[in-house]
Amino acid sequence: MELLLDIGNSRSKARLHDVGALTEIQLENISAEQWSSINAVYCASVAADDRVLAIRQQIPSAIPFIQIRSDAQAFGVTNSYQQPHLLGVDRWLALVAAAELYPNTDLLIADAGTALTIDWLSSTGTHQGGWILAGQKLQQEAVLSKTAKVFSAELETELLSPATDTATALYQGAIAALVGAIRQAWAIKPTQLIILTGGDSLLLQKYLADLPIQLESQLIFQGLARYIQPN
């Protein structure tokens, strides 16, 4: 069994990997018995090194800790960055997993977390580049932090429509930015499929129902799993 870690800028997520099956788990809930059957930890982090260090301290030191980095090429996927290691490892792993799940298919991959990333992957496994923009919360926080009279509220709306109060206007503006960017990406370079992942993927899905969307909530973990070395 292996422990897979996805350390994002907002939160850390963990899965136990057992012969291909992924089970959600909280690091602090892993029992002594479970630790004893974990052969290795595979970690993908886009967060600061001190976050990784703090997490590492919760892991028995005898277990090998393998930190995955973006490659120029692996598993039939080619990175488009001139300096491949600078592509976020979460974006890299999403490409690796998507190429395996949807072979011979050109894809747009949108990862809606702290940031929204949008990446194009050709049917032959070549990353063609992508975009980074502020995610749902950051979109709102940017406006809140630089204005005096805008305020927010806990909201959920079903449709995008002209808003007639401040909090809804801010919320819908944020959703429109994300949905708009995904639609714009698809408009300038359409693909057979759009894969949505990340904490806000479910939220965004309902505003994109007319597009060929596939939700893949475990994409980063599926990418990490490809790096598991046989014992």
Ligand SMILES: Nc1ncnc2c1ncn2[C@@H]1O[C@H](COP(=O)(O)OP(=O)(O)O)[C@@H](O)[C@H]1O
């Ligand atoms: N259980 C949850 N806990 C925290 N955030 C969640 C949860 N479910 C969905 N979200 C949404 O997911 C977003 C974070 O997405 P995630 O992909 O985990 O980000 P990151 O990888 O950048 O840490 C939050 O902004 C929030 O809107």
Ligand SMILES: CC(C)(COP(=O)(O)O)[C@@H](O)C(=O)NCCC(=O)O
């Ligand atoms: C763009 C990101 C911040 C997204 O991270 P997340 O929203 O998942 O926390 C991350 O992939 C990153 O730090 N990338 C490095 C820069 C790049 O990909 O070009």
Ligand SMILES: [K+]
């Ligand atoms: K992201």
